Amino acid sequence: MTPPPARRRRAGASDAAPARNLPRRGTVRRAQAITTYGVGSLVAVDQESFIVSGLDRADEQWSADEAPVIHERRLARLLGVRYFRLPPASDDTSRDGVRVRRFPLMHSCPECGDLRRHRDFNPPPGRSVCGTCEVDLVPSRFVIACEGGHLDEFPYRQWVHRSTERGATIAGQCGGILKLRTSGRSSSLRSILVSCTCGVPEVSMEGSFRRNALKDLGLRCLGARPWLGTSFSDLKPCPLTPRTLQRGSSAVWQPVLKSALSIPPWSDGRADPLAEHWDVLRSLESRVEVEAALKVVFKGASPLSAEEVMTLLAAEREEDAQGEAEVTFDHRYRALREKEYERLRAGNDERERSHEEQFVCETPIGDPTVLRPLGVTGPMLVKKLREVRALAAFTRLAEPDTTTGSNEVPLSDTTLPWLPAMQVHGEGVFLRLDEERLGAWEKTDAVTHRVERMRAAHQKLLEQRAGDTAPIPLSPATPRMVLLHTLAHVLVDEWSLEAGYPAAALRERLYAADDMAGVLVHTATSDSAGSLGGLVAQGEPERLARTIRSAVRRAEWCSSDPLCVESEASGTGGTNLAACHACVMLPETSCEHNNVLLDRALLVGTPEDPGLGFFSEVVEER
Template sequence: MTPPPARRRRTDPDRAPARSLLRRGAVRRSQMITTYGVGSLIAVDHESFVVSGLDGADTHWSEDESPRIHERRLARLLDVQYFRLPPASDETSKDGVRVRRFPVMHFCPECDELRRHRDFNPPPGRSVCGTCEVDLVPSRFVIACEGGHLDEFPYWHWVHRAAGTGSPTAGQCGGTLSLRTSGRSSSLRSVVVSCSCGVPEVSMEGSFRRNALKDLGLRCRGTRPWLGTSVPAEPCGHAPRTLQRGSSAVWQPVLKSALSIPPWSDGRADPLAEYWEELRKLNGRHEVEMCLKFLFKGESPVPVDEVMALLEAEREEDPEGEEAPTFDHRYRALRHKEYERLRAGNDERARSRDEQFVCETPLGDPAELHPLGITGPMLVKKLREVRALKAFTRLGDADASTEGREAALSTSELAWLPAMEVRGEGVFLRLDEDRLQEWERSTRVAARAERLRTAHERLMRQRATDPASVPPSPAGPRMVLLHTLAHVLVNEWSLDAGYPAGALRERLYADDTMAGILLYTATSDSAGSLGGLVAQGEPGRLALTIRAAVRRAEWCSADPLCVESDASGIGGTNLAACHACVMLPETSCEHNNMLLDRALLVGTPEDPRIGYFADVLS
C-alpha cells in the first residue's frame, strides 16, 4: 500500500509516477475486497490509514499488476463493463493501493499532547513527536454514522461540554489538549482528556453511548476521508456514534458474486465486454454483424452466431413480468439461471478446453439419498466465482437482501469495480420437493419461520435508508432449513474430511421454485482444487455425511438453553443456533450467521416432528 503523493508534487496522470511512493505495509490481494477495501481503516505498525477511493485508480493501477477480469452476468447486474483485480505489487512497483492517514488526531505517550499529526512536526516519512522523538499513537476513537461517513472524534467538544456546546469559540480556546491513562483500570474511565485552558478534565466514560454525541448537539458533518480532503462533505442528518478504530462496525463490505456458467464460462465473450449494451439495442443478425465489423474494423473475434446465442442467453435472465426490475429482482433472476444450470449440468462433449464450469452427475446410485429427502446431487468438478466489492456500510453488517445506506467507492461513476475470482469445486444437492411441501404445511414449522421473518424484516427496516421500500425477508421454512443444513454439512466436512470451515462456502437457492444448496471451496489455495470435496458428493458417502451431520446437530453443548431459545443472534434473527452448534466463520455464510434454526432440522424435545430429518433420527 502507498499513501497519496503530497499536494505540491504534480505528475502527469497518464503515466506512472516519476519515483516510487512511500510504502506502508502489504496485505493479501483478497483482503482488498473482504477486509481492507476502499473506506476501511488499516493499522500498519504504529500508524493508521484509510484506504483511498478508486478515483484515478485506472491510471495508477498497472495493467500487469491489476489485470481485468470478466463476468458478464455479474457486470450487467452491477452496471459495469468489467472488473479489476486489486494490484499485486512487488518491491520494484511504482504504485499500489493508495492510503491516507486517518485518524489525523494523534497523541504522544511521552508528553501526553493530543493534536493533529502535522502539528507534532514529525520528520519527513516518519510518525514521531518532533520534540520527544517517540512514536506517535493514532487516536483510538473515531466517529461514524449509518450513512457511511467517517470523522475524527470531537475531543475538544467532549472536554469542553460543561461550558456549553453552542460556544462560538469552539476549538479556539487557545489551549492544548492532552490525553493520558490513569492506570487504575483498563476501562474508559481511566482514559482522561484535558485542556490547558483550565476546564476540568474528563474521562472517555460514556462516549460510546448511542446518544452521547447527539446530546452534545453534534450532527454528522458528512465527511468522507477516503475520497480526499478536497471532496465536499455530503449533507447528512444522522447522529454519529463513537467507535474504536479497529472495530468491525467501522467497515463492512457489500459483496455481490456470480458463478461463471455456460455460455459465458469459456471466456470467448470477453473481447465484447465493453460493447454489450450497444449490441443489446440492435435488431436482428444483420445489424449485429454490421456492428461487429465496425467495432473491430474487420473480422470479429467472436463469430456472429455465438454473439446471437449470447444475447439470447442474456435475455433469458431478464426478470419476467417486471417493466422496471429492481436490483433484488435482477439478482434473483441471476440465481435462477445458476440453479437451472446446476440441475442440468453440462455435457462433456460440448465442453471446450477453456471451459470453467464442469458439473456432472455422480456415478453412484442417487436412490441412497431418497430416504433422507435429498435428491439431484451433482458434482461440480470445476467452477469459477467472481466476487465484486459493490460498496460498503458502517455501523452494521452488510445484509444480502438490502441495499440501503451504502457508501460509494468513488466520487464519479466507474466502468469497473474491484473484484476477486475464485476457482474450485463443489457439491450441489436439492431437497425432495414433495416431501418438502408436505413438511412446510405444518403450522408449527410455519410459526417458527414466521418469528424469524418478522425479526429479520424489523432489522432491515432499522438499517434501511427508506424503511417503506425494504423488500420482504427471504426467511421462510425452506430457506431456513436449507441454510441450517448447509451449515451443519460444512461443520461435518471440516471434522470428517479435513477441510477448514473457513475454506468452504455456501450458496443458497431458495424460493417457491428452488430448493438447493451449493457447497464449494471458497479459497484459491490448495484446499480448493484437489478433488476432495467432489469425492464427498458421491451418493453413498454423502448419505453417511448427512446422517452424521444431522445426528451431531441433535445435541449442542449449550442445550437446553440453545434449543429452547425464543430468540438469539443479531436482532433475534436466529432461534436454536449458536457458535457451539451451527454457526460458521462469517466468510463462509451468505447471511452473516442469521436466519438459522437447528430445530427445523432435528425438532425440539417437546415437538420432534417439526424437524425435516425427524424420520432419520427415529
C-alpha cells in the first residue's frame, strides 16, 4: 500500500526528485486495490487502521513502470476518461505504492483505558503505542457514515454526555479525559462502556446503532472526507443523518465497478496509441480529413491507416444509444453489452485474427443439437478474452446496484482523465437460451407473478436508497434476467466441482434484455489459472449438456429445504426467493448483482408447482 523507505540516490546528472521516504504499512494485490481496498476504504494492518487516499496526486506518486497505463476504448468512452492505470505494484522491490492515511484517529489504550486521538498518546515515531504504558493502541471499533459517502469519527464525547440536560454544550466545553473499558460480561454493545473524568455517569454503547441514534443527539453529518485529507475549514455540511457502523463492516465501503470485454476491432491493441486523439478524430467526417489528422499527429508514422481508423469510428458510432429521447449512462452501458452479445454470437475465425488478438471465440466441434431438449442453443468457446474492470466510484451504506449516481462518491476532488482498473486475461463459455421456448415460458402467469414479487421488493429498495431528490432507477428484474442469473450461479457451482476451479475464480456476465438471452461464464483471476483451457473444454455440447443436467438436478435440493424453497422472501429487502448460501449464492467477486434477484424455483419448480421451472423436464428425467 504505502511505499517502503526510498533508496538513497547519489547527486548527479539526474534532476529527478528522490522518492518520498514514507513508512510502509503492508501489501495488497492489484486486484484488491480495485475490489476490496480501493479509494475511500478502510484497511486494517496489524494493530493499526488506515483509509486509502484519493487519486488527486496519484499522477505524481504512481511511477509509470509500477502503475502502467492500459487502454480499453469502449469502457473509457462510457466512463468519460481517456485511459486507465493499474494500481502500483506492491512488493519487496516497489518504490512506491497506494497512499493511505490513519483513520479513525480515535484510539484507546487497553492498559490505562484512555480514549483519545492517536497523536495525544505521544507515540514514538513510526509506532502506534501508548507513550505512557508502551502497549499497542487499539483503533476505534466504531465510525459514522452517511449515504452521501461521508465518513467521520464516532462522537464519543457527545454520546457519553447525552444524559445531561445540556449534553451537546457540556460535551463541547468538557475538559475531561474519555475512558473506554469492557465489562467482560458479554460480547454485546452493553459490555462496552464509555466514561469521562468530568464525572458524568458511565454509559454503554448499546443503542448507538439505531438508525436515529445520532439524530436524537442533534448531530448532523459534517461532510467529512478523510480519504481526501480535508481540513475542518473545508467541510461542507451534509443534510443527511449519519449512522454508526463497525469499522470493518462491508457497509463502510462498496465499490462501483464497471467492466467491458475487449472485442474486435479494438481487441488487437493497435488502436491504443490513438487514445489521446479520439475526441478530435470523432469530429472528422471524411477519410481525407482523418488521413490529414494522422499525418499531423504521428508525423507520417501512424500505427493505423486512415481506412482502419474509419472502421474503428464506425464501430464506435454503432455503440451510440440510438432512438432514445434522453441518452443516459444506462442506455450507453446497454449498448456496450449489446455489441459484446453480437460478437459472442458471431465469434471470429482464424482469418480474422492476428497474433495480438485478445478475443478468440469459436464454434464448438461437437453437435449443438444435443442441447436443444434443454432449451439451450448457440454455445461458443471463448478461448481467449480480456476484461477490463474499472473502479468508477464507491458507495457507503448502500449496495451499488441499489443506489443512484447521486450517492456514488468520486475517487478524487478534481476531475481526472483516468481511473484505476485491472485487466483479466482468461477464457470462458458462452451459451444462449432458445428464444421461442423462453418467450413462451416467461409469459406464464405463475412465472410472471413470482418475478413480480421480487421486482416489487427490489424497486422498493431502490426507492429507499434514492433519497428525496435523486432519480429512481428501475429494477432490472424480469423473468429472463432472474432465470439467466440463477442459471449462471448453478453453472459456476457445477464447474467448480467438475473442472476444479474455485467458485471465486469464475465470474458471470449476463446478457438479459428483450433481444438478448445469454450467459458468459469466464475466469475472473489475473493469474495463469485463468487461461489453462480447463473451462473452455467444458463448453463442448455433449459435456455442456451433462453439466447443465447435473447442475439443475443439484439445484433441486438445498440443505435448507423446505425453508429455502418455500421462502416468501429472502436476501436484502426480500429481493430473492428460493436462494441461500447453501444452494445458489456465490462469492461476491463472482456475481454481477451482489447475490440479489435469484430464485432456483425458476430453474426446477416448486413442490406445489413442478412445472414452474424452465428446466422442469430435466428434473423429471430419471
